[in-house]
Amino acid sequence: MNIRPDAARMKRELGELVAINSENPPGGEGAVAQWARERLASLGFEVKLIEYAPARFNVEARLVNGPGPVFAFNTHMDTVPAGNGWTSDAFTLTERDGRLYGRGSCDCKGPLAAMIEAARMLVAERQAWSGTLMVVFTGDEEVASAGARHYAASRPEIDAVVVGEPTGNACFSAHKGSFRPVVRITGKAAHSGSPHLGDNAIFRAGQLMPLLAAFHDDVLAQRSHPLVGNPSLTVTRIKGGHADNVIPAECELLLDRRLIPGETDASAEAEIRALLAEAERTHGIRAEIVGYHATTGGATDTPETAPVVQAAVAACRAAGVAEAGPFGFQGACDLVHFIEAGAEGVVIGAGDIRVAHRPDEFVPADEFVASAAIYADIARRILAA
Structure with a gap:
């Protein structure tokens, strides 16, 4: 039986991430990168911090678990500036009425925390899958995707990627x-x-x-x-x-x-x-x-017949997402750069993009916890032993 996400731990770690100010501009992702490195290294991943510009970092973590495809989780570590108009401290995670409030709670520290939890779940059941699991966290998505562009230019060998952005836990396979x-x-x-x-x-x-x-x-x-x-x-x-x-x-x-x-x-x-x-x-x-x-980048889509799209839609449905997709993302994100590097991919994450850049940004707590299970399920389907 598959291991379930630890909701209390996820909320605690999301609180730690929200407390790290990584507003972009100026883009202080370094502390987030260190936070992620510590947790991924403790799980047995080989972790590298990649400095793509002075004091600007990407995180690449790799766990080889036998022969098979290379599957990656990706999201970004920066947030938009907090701005004014908050009813609670933007850098203190606050839970009320089933929502978790804080800058980055859904864009994109929520997906980051959920991907860390999904990685834990997969490490705990390594006998159930085979291949290489990667976790790639990038910087500067909110301005020019400099982190993802730099990473993609190295032509990483990734077969399939799930990019974390707020989609209400539905599968989005295209974006503008x-x-x-x-x-x-x-x-x-x-x-x-x-x-x-x-x-x-x-x-x-x-x-x-x-x-x-x-x-x-x-x-x-x-x-x-x-x-x-x-x-x-x-x-x-x-x-x-x-x-x-x-x-x-x-x-x-x-x-x-x-x-x-x-x-x-x-x-x-x-x-x-x-x-x-x-x-x-x-x-x-x-x-x-x-x-x-500068912009985040170009448009892209992954065919509905692609294995990662099929796996993602199935995982979303299994988690009870009523309209699982695939849909199209109106904004831009880092998926295009992974596709340009040779991967196929989708965009999935808890929360609503319409609240992402506003005061009182939030992610529904239940969606947030469910997203970790969805991420792990997609990885299992791609890396089936």
Whole structure:
């Protein structure tokens, strides 16, 4: 009979993790990495801390248990900043009404604690599975996935991966990506008392924005992926002007282009460049891409027929998840980088992504405990002896 998760221990360890401030920025994952190394090493894993940037770490733990596939648990160690508006201390795990409150409780220290518990369960029943079990915790997911990108670049040999993110314990086998170019619109400076002598770059940006919106409505909204839906294009930041009495010669827009599987940064950029060229031909708007903001990465999907998807859906159903999936994740996450490295994978975790970055972030306690059992069940199905 399979060993069950220890709910009290899981809550205690989640409390320890929440108490470690790993807000990103600036990204202080080092203490979380040390915490994870101690626990995984005590279970018999060979553990390495990988410094991918000064004082920034990934954790790689490996346990070889006979011949078979290589299966990995992955989630990230950083959180978004706590911010204001909390009704309890963001760095003290607080349980009330069946919920566990604290920054990172569902994104993603809850999955991290649950994966540690799942690893314990699997170590305790090594006779029931064969292969290599890995636990990989990465840094910087909340900004640019620098940790996962660095790890994937080493081409780790992983056959299947479960990435922990809040999904209500359902199986998500696809996710969107994001691409954020900076577009500079160029005008001509002049004294604001004689605006006709200049070319107002902010006005020109105002002309460009309806063209961007039309491209979203007329082109992107007509595309669709069965699990993640439509791609999108919008403006999330604008910057222009340098003095109160000067017609601005430049204005910059930050575009947020959400990608669906099959689209890439390169393909999205080519479309935006074509749109800007058409804006200049038809409206005289001079605009160009001058830079990029960091993102978590591209879009990806794993076929429903893949063994890890089949195992994950079966494990979710066995745990009583009413709608087990597979579904599509609207946000981006580190799964894409593991797939680019050659693995197949899914995203599963307790909690609701809609509360993840807000004050009073929480994870339902029952879901949290159940997620450890789901993780262990998926591993058993992939690593069946």
